[in-house]
Amino acid sequence: MLRCTVGVLAYNEEHNIRQILHALLNQQMTTSDMVEIVVVASGCTDQTVELAQVVASMFPIVKVVVQRERAGKAAAINLLISIAQGDVIVLAGADTLPDPIALEQLLRPFNDPTVGMVGAHVIPLNDPRRFLGFAVQMLWQVHHRMALRWPKLGELVAFRNVVQALPVQSATDEVALEALITAQNYRLVYVPDAVVYNYGPQTFSDFLLQRRRIYAGHLAIAASHGYVAASMPLKHVATLVRESLVRNHRWMLWLLATMLLEFWARILGYLDFTRGYEHHIWRPIKSTKQLQKSAQQLTLVGISISGSWIRRAELMHRLRRIPPAHGTLFWWDHKHKEVIFLIASDQLKPAALQERITMLAAYIGAAEITTPDSNVKYRVVEFSSPLMPLPPTVEQHAPLPYRQTWEASHA
Structure with a gap:
């Protein structure tokens, strides 16, 4: 072993x-x-x-x-x-x-x-x-x-x-x-x-600081070891940029702004490298250190919908309809047809869990559940508070009936 x-x-x-x-x-x-x-x-x-x-x-x-x-x-x-x-x-x-x-x-x-x-x-x-x-x-x-x-x-x-x-x-x-x-x-x-x-940077200064350090480090490794990271070749970058423009055209302004930030960070990283500025003892990126509040339990709910495709454009459009107290969507997985929500720990009490999952499925249901053969499954990943000696757990749940989810979507 x-x-x-x-x-x-x-x-x-x-x-x-x-x-x-x-x-x-x-x-x-x-x-x-x-x-x-x-x-x-x-x-x-x-x-x-x-x-x-x-x-x-x-x-x-x-x-x-x-x-x-x-x-x-x-x-x-x-x-x-x-x-x-x-x-x-x-x-x-x-x-x-x-x-x-x-x-x-x-x-x-x-x-x-x-x-x-x-x-x-x-x-x-x-x-x-x-x-x-x-x-x-x-x-x-x-x-x-x-x-x-x-x-x-x-x-x-x-x-x-x-x-x-x-x-x-x-x-x-x-x-x-x-x-x-x-x-x-x-x-x-x-x-x-x-x-x-994890949590990525949540301020512009932290974002630029992290991205410039990474690019300067890549340049240093390329110079010292002759090894080029996969994100460096222009051919790779051009392919990924083209795909991103096609996949995310509905958010073109934010997408272009993200590209400009990354481009600016790479310029700063290049200048750091050429000037010999060392990043190996880097300034902490404070906004990435907020993984969990000390007294809060981190709970993730993944909702997967069989028999349908997750259409990201419709999903993102519907995010504004979801009250923060019900859950925050932060990821969608095309391969597994799954969306993942971050929810408050008190919503995982047994009596409320089924209702909460049904409500979240309802918010995405009208856009995502497209055939009568569709049904909803969910999984819960629970990370206990650092103050609590509880282990993280994964629970697999049976499908919710299609009709129940469909009716909730139109409530």
Whole structure:
């Protein structure tokens, strides 16, 4: 059985550290063995270390390693590599939440000995009804389509324990790992069924700061290792831009504004690179650190509709009709014909759950349920509050009757 070490890299993550550890401890794994979870806390000045140690005292599989000074993410990964016991090393950011079956899905490709590194499917929790939420969603959807063709891995990745060390000046650790892994003739694999949730930047300054650092890091890796990230070739960029214009023509203004922001960030990143500005110890992107409020339970509901197509234009148009108290739609999955909502935890009481799902299905039903053979299924992914020792759970529910959903759509 494949043995894996999971590394959680943290800098001042007191609001998220227990949440990510609970999510990792409750991963549903049957074909791989998680031998250790190592928290590398780098120069933390808040309660990250103390909170992680509390979890470690209850679960011996969790270890906490402290770097007194913050030396950059690459240095933290090198420390992790030096002590990892697993055949494969998984890197998880403290400000992310892996789906309960994410690691099981993520590690399966390693049954192929030619695979050296894999990456998960990132789903941001940003609200697409706001421009920056739309921009973040658009970039990750483009990333998803790109990775399906030309693997580019990030946020939650795993690699064989064959790398000695990363360049300590690297600002983009995943691309540096891609370069070192492919140099040993291993393949990269994108795993769309391994889902990890996060928050993208929620302010313009944070958006530009993050995007310019990434582009400067890509240029540095290309210069030092001769490895070109999948998002760099103009041919790839042109293909993805053309597809985005076709897919999202109803939001042309927001789409063009997103492209301009990305273009400006790349110019700034290019200037940083040519001027020798180093990003390996980067300024934290504060607006991405709000994964969950301390006393709130994070609950996601995925609604899938068989026998119909999810038409994104109609769906986005109907978002404004959904009261925030009922749920916030933040993702739609064409392959699985599923839309995913973020809802308040108190709506998951048994008596209210069925009613809430029916109401959400009703908002999208008139546009999405197009045939009498259609029915609605839903799944619930529940991440407990960091203050509560409850595990994340996944529940699969039977279909709602087509007629019931159809009638609710026209209430």
